[in-house]
Amino acid sequence: MISFWNKYRPVLVLFFFLCVSLFIFTRSLRDQLQSKQNYLKMAISSAGYPLQKAFSSAMQVIVSGWRKYLFLNNLEQENETLRRQLAQTQFQLYQLKETQSEQFRMSKLLQIQPELEFETIQATVIGRDSLNWFHTMTLDKGSANGVKKGAAVLNLDGVVGQIIMTGPYTSTLLPIIHAESGVSGIIKISRVQGTVIGTGDGRIFFKYVDRKAILSAGDLIVTSGLDRIFPKGLPIGRIINVQKIPNGLFLEVQIESAVNFSRLEETLIMISPLSDEKTEFSNNGDMK
Known part of the structure; x- marks a missing residue:
């Protein structure tokens, strides 16, 4: 090695x-x-x-x-x-x-x-005529509920109008502000009589009142019952203006309806004929 x-x-x-x-x-x-x-x-x-x-x-x-x-x-x-x-x-x-x-x-x-001294049925406004000058309304009760043509319609405030047409389940209301409406009325205090007629534009007048009659603004006009449609004593409205027409036989009396038709919703329809008994209201429109 x-x-x-x-x-x-x-x-x-x-x-x-x-x-x-x-x-x-x-x-x-x-x-x-x-x-x-x-x-x-x-x-x-x-x-x-x-x-x-x-x-x-x-x-x-x-x-x-x-x-x-x-x-x-x-x-x-x-x-x-x-x-x-x-x-x-x-x-x-x-x-x-x-x-x-x-x-x-x-x-x-x-x-x-x-x-009330007569039978009624509740009814609600479910329609209004689109033509303002016609002023008819549709209620949700008809002939099947006992409603008849010519029946009077009212509410808490007073006179509303009259049924002019009925169907099985609805009816057509002609309000007192309509130009073809007419209601026999009387002034609550003085008992001066006349006819409440609408103009179709929302105004109503107390017609055929003697020019010598003494009327005042604020006087309450109620139904007289003479037309045999509305019971006696239901509030229609109050006088707001009185004018004497030159050489005229009657006064021109404008009244304000007791019912606010622009807010009308619930009503009562008379479904029984009038009896000789009358329904009276107090001066302010309340039932007594």
Whole structure:
């Protein structure tokens, strides 16, 4: 072994140094390559940084905008749902108030029904003629309910009009403000008689009153019962203006109806013939 070492020592030493040199060279070359790769990566990264930053910022803006859109869209849907719920609640509240108001008005009619000397049936206005000059109304009761043509119609305030046409379940009302309407009336205090006639434009007059009669604004005119349609003593209206026509035989007396026809909703229709008994009302129009 010693002889082998002594014999080949120079060769072995040279081979060792060659291996070490080769290792060092290989390591150095690898480090250089890695350094170049790192440099290349850094160069590429540096060159692409503005683009990456712009892309990242754009993506952030897009994502943020999309999230805001989804949030606002959901918020709008929730608001729309809440608006519909609020509208429905308000409508239900309106219906409830309207029902309560109608029930109150109907209860008032029920209170006076037993005091009347004739049989009546409650009826509600369900339609009005679209032509203002005609002034007819449709009620929700007809011949099937005992309503007959010519029946008198009234409400809490006084005389409303007369039934001129009936169907099985509806009837047509001719109000006293109609130009073809006529009601026999009498002044409550002075007992001056006349006929209440409408003009078709909402006004009514107390006709055929002697020019010598003494009348005053505010006098209450009630039904006289002479027409055999309306019971005696029902309020028709109050005098608002009295004029003497030159060379005329009669006074021109304008009255204001006791009934507000623009707000008329509930009525009472007479369904029994008049008897000899009369229904009297006090000066202010209340039943006594």
